[in-house]
Amino acid sequence: MKQVEILITGTPVPAYAHPGDAGADMHAAEAVTLEPGQRALVGTGIAIALPDGYAGFVHPRSGLAAKHGITIVNAPGTVDAGYRGEIKVNLLNTGSEPHRIEVGDRIAQLIVQRVERVRFIEVERLPGSDRGERGHGSTGHGAAPEGTAR
Ligand SMILES: O=c1ccn([C@H]2C[C@H](O)[C@@H](COP(=O)(O)OP(=O)(O)OP(=O)(O)O)O2)c(=O)[nH]1
Numbered sequence: 001m002k003q004v005e006i007l008i009t010g011t012p013v014p015a016y017a018h019p020g021d022a023g024a025d026m027h028a029a030e031a032v033t034l035e036p037g038q039r040a041l042v043g044t045g046i047a048i049a050l051p052d053g054y055a056g057f058v059h060p061r062s063g064l065a066a067k068h069g070i071t072i073v074n075a076p077g078t079v080d081a082g083y084r085g086e087i088k089v090n091l092l093n094t095g096s097e098p099h100r101i102e103v104g105d106r107i108a109q110l111i112v113q114r115v116e117r118v119r120f121i122e123v124e125r126l127p128g129s130d131r132g133e134r135g136h137g138s139t140g141h142g143a144a145p146e147g148t149a150r
């Protein structure tokens with residue numbers, strides 16, 4: 001397993017709840033009440049130094065989403081390998097009740113992945129493909145959305 005250096009202020013180290021879990025749960029370093037429809041940038045109290053060629057992705061927790069409608073505005077958030085600041089989570093309450101986040105609550109999960117960087121080369125024409133330019137629901141049933149060509 002890769003080792004990742006982590007700087008912590010008060011909250012527990014992110015932890016995988018079960019062997020085989022992809023995401024390590026991160027904890028709230030501050031308390032906040034999210035009113036319905038409200039969002040808040042919540043600190044996790046951790047900063048990390050990912051190896052070059054890796055990135056961290058901040059994903060919502062499905063339990064919080066299913067039980068309370070709590071999701072993440074920019075899911076999944078991207079933590080760059082060079083970022084040394086505190087990881088923050090942009091929580092959004094999509095539910096109909098206020099939701100209280102207490103210090104130490106598990107608010108998101110961090111998935112660390114290898115990432116490729118590519119060189120973008122500008123060309124006059126792209127190579128053909130089976131899909132071509134079809135997208136945005138082109139393989140679904142029924143008509144394409146109003147104002148779009150098939
Ligand atoms: O959920 C997130 C997403 C990002 N970040 C931190 C780490 C990341 O490396 C940095 C920048 O994120 P991003 O590139 O997504 O934001 P931006 O709006 O493009 O800001 P910047 O101009 O700083 O790149 O913010 C978080 O703490 N939590």
Ligand SMILES: [Mg+2]
Nearest residue numbers: 078079080083
């Ligand atoms: Mg950016």
